């Protein structure tokens with residue numbers, strides 16, 4: 510896409526963001542209910558337990574802890590995005606570029622989402638700690654975050670993944686009548702604004718890729734799939750399973766390979782791969798092994814049956 514066309518489309522996104530500012534404290538004043546917040550159909554394939562070993566009370570706890578874990582991950586992800594975009598603005602050659610204006614719109618929208626997420630989190634029971642957290646995991650996570658924030662092509666790749674994956678989960682939850690009404694309202698509002706963010710990230714990726722360093726490009730080709738996989742698997746971390754009396758790490762590992770949960774991963778990550786192919790980042794016929802593993806596709810990027 511020519512630069513002038515991108516500029517025009519970004520201007521349209523700026524107009525859309527200006528025209529409809531949602532302030533969640535005023536526009537979404539609701540509260541979470543007291544019972545199960547996510548229905549079995551959404552929760553079980555996500556969690557990987559469908560053999561009836563949990564009592565109804567445990568399922569309620571599981572749904573609430575799962576929502577707390579997902580919401581915490583959402584807050585962390587939006588904070589990383591804001592950090593990365595902030596650095597992009599700091600280094601931008603022209604502050605009058607509509608792309609900079611859009612980054613500011615997006616950061617503004619994310620801060621409103623994050624305030625809503627924090628309000629929702631405050632209504633839940635204290636989240637169970639993740640038993641996998643230790644100084645080594647923390648150090649690795651900090652190194653990964655540093656790379657994401659400082660490498661623009663990796664940043665935009667993670668933004669696309671971090672918006673596509675929750676989008677699918679939120680769509681399924683929002684469409685389900687048994688999802689808590691407030692969770693449904695939050696999901697609908699969030700998806701509506703994230704649709705613009707996704708459009709922007711997809712539009713920007715070819716420009717960003719053209720200017721990306723060799724290291725940045727290598728991170729996207731070879732390491733991004735691992736980062737995306739762990740982001741997905743940790744939306745519901747091991748502590749959530751421990752909170753209902755299951756062996757936390759064993760249950761979490763089993764959930765990673767549960768067919769329902771694997772299918773959600775493939776459905777959520779294949780659009781990310783396709784976005785990278787469309788942007789000219791990856792090429793059909795030469796899709797790197799790491800991406801093929803994440804999305805279960807052949808070297809052309811087409812789904813393989815397992």
Ligand SMILES: [Fe+2]
Pocket residue numbers: 587618619622699703
């Ligand atoms: Fe958001």
Ligand SMILES: [Fe+2]
Pocket residue numbers: 619672702703706
């Ligand atoms: Fe977003």
